[in-house]
Amino acid sequence: MTIEPRPMGTARRLAELWRYRRLMWFFAKSFLRKFYANTWLGKAWIPLRLGIGLVARAFVFGGILGTPTGGVPYMVFFTVGLAAWDIFGSTMLFGTRALELNRRYLKSIYVPRLVVLVAAVAPGMLWASLYGGLLMIVLAYYGIHDGTFELHLGAHTILAVAGFTLMALVALSITLWSSVFGAMGRRDPRFIVRQVLRLWFYFTPVIYPLALVPSKFRGLMSANPLTAPMEMVHRGLLGTGDVRTSGVAVTLGTIVVVGFFGLRFFDSSESRALDRL
Numbered sequence: 001m002t003i004e005p006r007p008m009g010t011a012r013r014l015a016e017l018w019r020y021r022r023l024m025w026f027f028a029k030s031f032l033r034k035f036y037a038n039t040w041l042g043k044a045w046i047p048l049r050l051g052i053g054l055v056a057r058a059f060v061f062g063g064i065l066g067t068p069t070g071g072v073p074y075m076v077f078f079t080v081g082l083a084a085w086d087i088f089g090s091t092m093l094f095g096t097r098a099l100e101l102n103r104r105y106l107k108s109i110y111v112p113r114l115v116v117l118v119a120a121v122a123p124g125m126l127w128a129s130l131y132g133g134l135l136m137i138v139l140a141y142y143g144i145h146d147g148t149f150e151l152h153l154g155a156h157t158i159l160a161v162a163g164f165t166l167m168a169l170v171a172l173s174i175t176l177w178s179s180v181f182g183a184m185g186r187r188d189p190r191f192i193v194r195q196v197l198r199l200w201f202y203f204t205p206v207i208y209p210l211a212l213v214p215s216k217f218r219g220l221m222s223a224n225p226l227t228a229p230m231e232m233v234h235r236g237l238l239g240t241g242d243v244r245t246s247g248v249a250v251t252l253g254t255i256v257v258v259g260f261f262g263l264r265f266f267d268s269s270e271s272r273a274l275d276r277l
Contacts, residue, residue: 013267017114024115027102028122031094034101035123050130054082061207069209070240075138076150077238081206083131084233088167088226089197090124095175096193099183099270113270117179121168128164152239159243160236166229169255176262180269205230210242222247225254 036045058078061067069077094101098120105111142148181189204226205213213221221227228248234241 013112013114013263016112017118020112020115023111024119027098027116027119030102031098031120031123032126034094046126047130050127050134054079054131054134057207067208068212070211072238072240073138073142073150076135076142077209077234077240078207079131079135079138080233080237081230083128083135084164084167084230085201085204085206085226086127086131087121087124087164088171089201090127091121091168091171092175092178092193092197093190094123095120095171096178096182096190098175098179103183113266117175117266118172120175121172124168124171151237153237156239157236159232163229163232163236166232166251166255167226169259170225170229170251173255173259173262176259176266180266183270200224200226205234209234209240211240223250225251 035049036042039045041048058075061074061078063074067074095117098116099106099113102116106113106116139150142150178189178193201207203221203224205221210218210221210227210231222244228243228251231241231243231247235243
């Protein structure tokens with residue numbers, strides 16, 4: 001066995017991530033177990049949490065407030081939006097705590113820390129898959145009740161795939177920073193992330209279409225790096241949404257700038273952060 005020094009530099013760390021990619025599933029399963037660990041209902045909590053949250057918010061925003069969605073049934077619009085949002089939100093939450101939650105492994109054996117961070121996408125992918133299953137039920141209802149199929153599928157549906165991917169990449173870019181602070185033994189970073197996500201949710205077109213935003217605020221909305229990916233998902237699946245080049249540029253710029261400097265910060269700081277756990 002050859003003992004080698006830990007690779008330094010962004011390119012080498014990414015190459016190391018690829019070599020250890022098979023470990024991602026192990027850490028992904030550990031994140032997923034957090035949803036039902038130490039509970040009586042076990043895995044039943046996963047669909048219960050999803051269904052209760054979705055129905056409650058859809059009732060408030062779609063039923064009571066009657067938020068217009070450009071002809072798309074609100075339940076369909078909201079389910080699609082939440083699937084995209086939770087890829088971002090769950091990755092942010094679990095990514096911030098990724099090093100701390102897996103400290104017993106990281107402090108006893110060498111595992112590239114980026115592997116653990118990328119595995120934090122798994123909970124968001126699970127939520128998106130469950131929302132997809134729920135969406136099929138909702139679509140079947142409208143198909144039987146109204147004789148309509150609310151999805152608009154075609155070549156443009158690739159936009160939805162790109163939108164989901166960009167949501168995950170924005171989250172990973174940010175968690176390159178927040179995971180280091182989350183590993184320093186304080187609860188402040190996770191509290192801050194939760195509060196930021198609550199605000200960010202309402203400034204992203206998840207519960208309302210972008211067309212509903214007054215024109216004088218559209219430029220501000222385009223500065224949100226999540227607006228363009230969310231509109232890409234709407235355009236790709238529902239045939240609605242306003243995908244602007246400037247918004248896509250903001251998203252890509254955020255991923256490149258925040259991600260590049262985040263990788264450098266993570267590379268130089270994560271070992272010291274783990275030493276404090």
